Amino acid sequence: xxxxxxxxxxxxxxxxxxxxxxxxxxxxxxxxxxxxxxxxxxxxxxxxxxxxxxxxxxxxxxxxxxxxxxxxxxxxxxxxxxxxxxxxxxxxxxxxxxxxxxxxxxxxxxxxxxxxxxxxxxxxxxxxxxxxxxxxxxxxxxxxxxxxxxxxxxxxxxxxxxxxxxxxxxxxxxxxxxxxxxxxxxxxxxxxxxxxxxxxxxxxxxxxxxxxxxxxxxxxxxxxxxxxxxxxxxxxxxxxxxxxxxxxxxxxxxxxxxxxxxxxxxxxxxxxxxxxxxxxxxxxxxxxxxxxxxxxxxxxxxxxxxxxxxxxxxxxxxxxxxxxxxxxxxxxxxxxxxxxxxxxxxxxxxxxxxxxxxxxxxxxxxxxxxxxxxxxxxxxxxxxxxxxxxxxxxxxx
Ligand code: TGC
Ligand code: FAD
Numbered sequence: 343x344x345x346x347x348x349x350x351x352x353x354x355x356x357x358x359x360x361x362x363x364x365x366x367x368x369x370x371x372x373x374x375x376x377x378x379x380x381x382x383x384x385x386x387x388x389x390x391x392x393x394x395x396x397x398x399x400x401x402x403x404x405x406x407x408x409x410x411x412x413x414x415x416x417x418x419x420x421x422x423x424x425x426x427x428x429x430x431x432x433x434x435x436x437x438x439x440x441x442x443x444x445x446x447x448x449x450x451x452x453x454x455x456x457x458x459x460x461x462x463x464x465x466x467x468x469x470x471x472x473x474x475x476x477x478x479x480x481x482x483x484x485x486x487x488x489x490x491x492x493x494x495x496x497x498x499x500x501x502x503x504x505x506x507x508x509x510x511x512x513x514x515x516x517x518x519x520x521x522x523x524x525x526x527x528x529x530x531x532x533x534x535x536x537x538x539x540x541x542x543x544x545x546x547x548x549x550x551x552x553x554x555x556x557x558x559x560x561x562x563x564x565x566x567x568x569x570x571x572x573x574x575x576x577x578x579x580x581x582x583x584x585x586x587x588x589x590x591x592x593x594x595x596x597x598x599x600x601x602x603x604x605x606x607x608x609x610x611x612x613x614x615x616x617x618x619x620x621x622x623x624x625x626x627x628x629x630x631x632x633x634x635x636x637x638x639x640x641x642x643x644x645x646x647x648x649x650x651x652x653x654x655x656x657x658x659x660x661x662x663x664x665x666x667x668x669x670x671x672x673x674x675x676x677x678x679x680x681x682x683x684x685x686x687x688x689x690x691x692x693x694x695x696x697x698x699x700x701x702x703x704x705x706x707x708x709x710x711x712x713x714x715x716x717x718x719x720x721x722x723x724x725x726x727x728x729x730x731x732x733x734x735x736x737x738x739x
Contacts, residue, residue, distance in 0.1 A: 348644060349613070351647075354651045358419065361416070361420065362417060362423060365424065366424070368401060368403075369403060369423065369424040370430070372398070372401055373435075374430075377394065377435055381435070385561045385706055390514075390562055394438065395439065396470065397469070399467060403424050404442055404466065405447035405466065405467050406420060406424055407595075408448070411460075412463070419662075422599065425440070429605075429606040431610075432706065433607055433710035433713065437513045437562040438514055440603070441473065441513045441596075442472065444592065444595035444599055446466065446474065448595045448596070449475070449522050450522075452583075453535060453588060454580060455580075457577065458537060462520060462537065472517055472518050472520075473520045473521065473522065475512070475513075476509035476515070476523040477489075479491060479510060480508055480510045484723050487533075489524065491506070492505070493505050493526065493527050493536060494529070499573050501575060502573040503573070503575075504571045504572065505569045505572045508569070512565055513563070514563055515552075515564070516550050516551070516563050516565040519541070520539050522537060523567060533585055534579055534584055535580040535588050537580075542573075543573070544572075551565055552565040553566065558710050559710050594666075594668055598654075598657060598666075598674070601650070601657070601679075602654045602658075604678045605647050607707050607711060607714075608650070608681070608685055608711075610703070611690075612640065612647060612689065615643075622694075640689075642685060647685075653677070654674055672728055675718065676724035676725060679721060683715050686711050
């Protein structure tokens with residue numbers, strides 16, 4: 343009989359091409375050898391080493407599905423495998439990469455002018471320039487359509503808009519060189535995308551304070567984008583796209599990545615729990631892995647991880663054939679984030695008191711996975727997106 347592999351229970355690796363397997367191996371080696379040794383300090387100190395994106399850029403791991411501009415032009419499944427490798431280490435590291443690869447590079451690639459693509463993509467691909475994506479506002483999270491950030495013609499600078507408003511909970515904002523800010527054009531009331539370059543903003547028109555003392559995602563930097571009559575050249579506005587379709591199209595790529603990434607985090611929880619349960623002995627010197635209740639926890643988590651990966655592969659393949667509906671992405675984003683969080687939380691129990699020590703890593707994953715369930719559309723919001731697609735009736739308001 344074929345041997346069962348608990349690390350790949352449903353044989354997903356049979357669905358990957360040689361190239362995808364090679365990319366996965368490169369990403370896994372980098373993440374385990376270079377990222378993992380940094381994560382505990384970063385998490386303890388709420389710090390993010392921006393060199394990480396530069397290193398990933400050198401390996402061709404940023405904006406990996408984009409063709410040209412120094413990007414690798416690989417399949418959506420290959421990009422999913424990269425994301426899974428990064429989040430196996432930490433969701434915060436994956437966040438920093440998602441924002442760079444999917445939200446800003448993906449946005450520029452899909453909606454930018456040729457001039458914008460030539461100017462920003464090669465630098466972002468190398469990780470020499472860092473970017474962020476500003477959609478959420480203090481008063482508008484799940485409902486970004488009600489945003490208050492506004493763009494109007496600049497009163498004194500010809501050929502410039504003046505942007506005013508505040509974005510909050512923005513990954514990478516404190517260290518970003520370029521910010522993709524979504525704002526309503528005063529003239530039409532329509533949402534448009536603007537590339538705000540930090541180096542071009544006069545003093546006092548742009549602030550990006552960090553939001554500190556987070557109890558999750560501490561190895562990622564999060565902040566605000568505060569704009570006060572900030573001049574932005576007309577050439578930095580996405581030329582055609584208007585309305586929420588712009589930001590939501592970027593989110594499709596990032597949400598797809600999270601569906602893969604959270605499975606990496608869950609797989610790390612499974613591997614660590616299995617190892618711990620085999621080593622830890624209680625009652626007549628038995629490893630706790632011998633006890634049925636512990637085995638059930640591992641069986642449940644391993645099943646959810648295996649199903650989650652297969653679903654992500656399926657959506658990735660459809661995505662590359664142009665057959666992936668946004669609701670499919672909502673389904674895997676919601677399901678994989680929810681199952682990763684529930685299982686990680688249950689596996690945490692296997693560590694007993696040691697779960698409280700960050701050196702066992704499981705508590706960090708649990709805290710991070712709460713955030714993944716919340717950003718890029720909280721799970722209940724994705725349930726409503728699915729409910730609307732199933733019934734034809736929208737329940738948001
Ligand atoms: P609704 O009427 O549904 O749609 C408005 C327009 O948008 C289009 N659209 C999409 N287009 C492409 N892909 C999608 N997934 C799309 N979803 C909607 C839609 O066709 C329509 O187009 P048009 O041309 O007819 O105008 O809009 P609504 O205002 O009713 O939206 C409701 C809802 C709940 C679906 C939406 O607001 C939502 O998804 N809310 C969640 C907000 C969210 O996801 N925010 C994410 C912020 S970014 C972030 O969290 C990054 S974290 C990064 C990290 O660190 O990893
Ligand atoms: P709210 O919208 O206030 O929702 C609160 C609760 O109410 C949720 O449970 C929600 O499901 C529920 N709810 C809301 N409306 C309904 C409804 N109609 N029916 C039923 N339930 C409802 N945003 C960016 O733009 N860029 C980023 O880079 C970014 N990075 C982030 C990083 C971190 C660490 C965090 C925590 C957030 C980040 N976000 C980012 C913001 C994130 O996308 C929002 O937090 C998320 O969309 C939810 O919005 P909110 O926090 O305002 O919650």
